[in-house]
Amino acid sequence: MIQRPRGTRDFGPEEMEVRRFFEGMMRQEAVLHGFREISTPIFEHTELFTLKSGPGVIEEIYSFKDKGDREICLRPELTASVIRFFVNDLTTLPRPLKMFYFGQCFRYERPQAGRYREFFQFGAEIIGSPTPETDAEAIGLAAAILERTGLKDYRIRIGHIGILRELLAKAGVPGDNALPILQKLDKKSYPEAEELMAQAGMGVIDIAKIIETTKITGPVSVLDSYDGQARDYIRQVCDVLVAMGFSNISVDLGVVRGLAYYTGMVFEVDAPKLGAEKQICGGGSYSLSELFGGEKVFSTGFAIGFDRTLLALQTEGVEFPQPKLTAYVVPVGDTAREKAFQIASELRRAGISADVDIMRRNIGKNLKSADSAKARYALIIGDKELENCSVTLRDLSSGEQQSIAFADLVQKLKD
RNA sequence: GCCGGGAUGGGGUAGCCUGGUUAUCCUUGGGGACUGUGGAUCCCCGGACCCGCGUUCAAAUCGCGGUCUCGGCCCCA
Numbered sequence: 001m002i003q004r005p006r007g008t009r010d011f012g013p014e015e016m017e018v019r020r021f022f023e024g025m026m027r028q029e030a031v032l033h034g035f036r037e038i039s040t041p042i043f044e045h046t047e048l049f050t051l052k053s054g055p056g057v058i059e060e061i062y063s064f065k066d067k068g069d070r071e072i073c074l075r076p077e078l079t080a081s082v083i084r085f086f087v088n089d090l091t092t093l094p095r096p097l098k099m100f101y102f103g104q105c106f107r108y109e110r111p112q113a114g115r116y117r118e119f120f121q122f123g124a125e126i127i128g129s130p131t132p133e134t135d136a137e138a139i140g141l142a143a144a145i146l147e148r149t150g151l152k153d154y155r156i157r158i159g160h161i162g163i164l165r166e167l168l169a170k171a172g173v174p175g176d177n178a179l180p181i182l183q184k185l186d187k188k189s190y191p192e193a194e195e196l197m198a199q200a201g202m203g204v205i206d207i208a209k210i211i212e213t214t215k216i217t218g219p220v221s222v223l224d225s226y227d228g229q230a231r232d233y234i235r236q237v238c239d240v241l242v243a244m245g246f247s248n249i250s251v252d253l254g255v256v257r258g259l260a261y262y263t264g265m266v267f268e269v270d271a272p273k274l275g276a277e278k279q280i281c282g283g284g285s286y287s288l289s290e291l292f293g294g295e296k297v298f299s300t301g302f303a304i305g306f307d308r309t310l311l312a313l314q315t316e317g318v319e320f321p322q323p324k325l326t327a328y329v330v331p332v333g334d335t336a337r338e339k340a341f342q343i344a345s346e347l348r349r350a351g352i353s354a355d356v357d358i359m360r361r362n363i364g365k366n367l368k369s370a371d372s373a374k375a376r377y378a379l380i381i382g383d384k385e386l387e388n389c390s391v392t393l394r395d396l397s398s399g400e401q402q403s404i405a406f407a408d409l410v411q412k413l414k415d
Numbered sequence: 416g417c418c419g420g421g422a423u424g425g426g427g428u429a430g431c432c433u434g435g436u437u438a439u440c441c442u443u444g445g446g447g448a449c450u451g452u453g454g455a456u457c458c459c460c461g462g463a464c465c466c467g468c469g470u471u472c473a474a475a476u477c478g479c480g481g482u483c484u485c486g487g488c489c490c491c492a
Binding site for chain 2: 077192333370392394
């Protein structure tokens with residue numbers, strides 16, 4: 001027996017119905033918001049990701065040399081690909097570009113709850129617009145999608161790395177010098193962050209102020225004790241979101257993200273019920289295009305962890321409509337067999353789902369099969385029906401039967 | 416990379432500590448009772464000890480290694 005590779009999953013029919021349902025819902029919502037879908041290759045040059053995230057990522061991705069000696073990897077995320085696509089081919093499209101994607105990603109990590117080596121992300125990027133409204137529109141799509149899925153228990157936390165950067169700059173640690181400190185703060189490694197800040201020459205009071213700031217969480221009013229451009233900016237983002245009708249947002253200045261390309265707003269969504277891997281969405285505004293050889297363009301994007309979102313929905317017991325088969329055609333005896341296929345085919349051409357016995361079973365077994373196929377009706381056709389050009393239509397939940405002429409069948413089943 | 420639990424027909428399980436029968440039970444699948452009416456019942460059939468090495472007269476059971484899995488740590492673009 002060949003086992004599935006570690007950290008991968010097979011999805012059976014029931015699971016795929018659930019997945020396609022929610023996948024379709026996300027796509028639909030994005031389209032409603034004026035986003036358009038794109039698709040990029042599942043493998044890319046490894047360099048794309050080392051440029052974005054540093055050489056360290058090679059340890060965490062599926063990378064290999066192809067037969068032409070190229071350094072290739074399975075994509076660990078999609079933002080880099082989207083921006084590469086943009087820089088290569090889409091720079092002349094009218095701005096803003098609002099695009100979304102859905103696809104699988106791969107990471108060479110130790111699997112655990114909610115973490116797989118092959119997983120699915122839904123994400124969106126808005127390229128070429130640096131306003132608070134842009135950030136609100138991005139967060140708004142993420143929020144609308146989660147709302148639409150029916151998920152209840154989740155928190156949207158919005159931060160802004162500019163606030164900490166301004167504080168650090170005032171304390172004498174400007175620009176990129178602040179990056180290592182931000183990284184430690186992102187990981188909540190306070191002792192190490194304090195040490196770095198002390199080494200950078202910051203005073204005890206400034207250090208305490210920074211640490212305290214990362215612990216600020218709550219409604220937009222928690223910003224009142226700060227000032228500066230970043231504060232005003234994040235406040236505007238929140239105001240727009242409130243106008244959009246999203247009240248379950250909070251400000252969390254501890255959402256940091258230590259990577260250099262983040263330029264301002266950052267946000268995360270987590271579902272507390274999920275345990276260790278509870279983050280279901282993350283995003284922010286960034287500037288990556290110049291890293292990939294393009295001009296500097298501001299973007300805002302996010303990615304939803306599709307698998308984790310489904311896990312969260314599952315723990316909450318969210319229901320979804322299950323596709324149902326309309327008709328199961330049951331031939332009785334040998335003479336009606338071809339007619340059964342003719343009828344099934346006519347129904348299918350009319351867009352009515354129909355299954356038909358292919359195992360030559362008796363009528364009892366066939367009704368059983370129709371039942372387990374979750375069909376609404378069984379269409380029974382034998383010599384009696386052939387004689388008067390009709391079928392016996394049996395409602396499988398009530399057991400009621402009626403005779404329907406061949407000619408009226410499509411019309412009858414259409415509703 | 417680290418720590419701990421686990422792996423028995425398609426799914427769920429008993430047996431493992433204390434080695435020895437035809438490996439238990441439920442469910443699912445196929446057939447029949449039932450060449451014209453399902454979800455009930457009865458009968459029959461198919462189907463498993465994760466892999467390898469070792470200990471032993473004898474291994475699902477004990478030991479070692481590996482694989483996968485679950486949970487946690489690290490990491491999380």
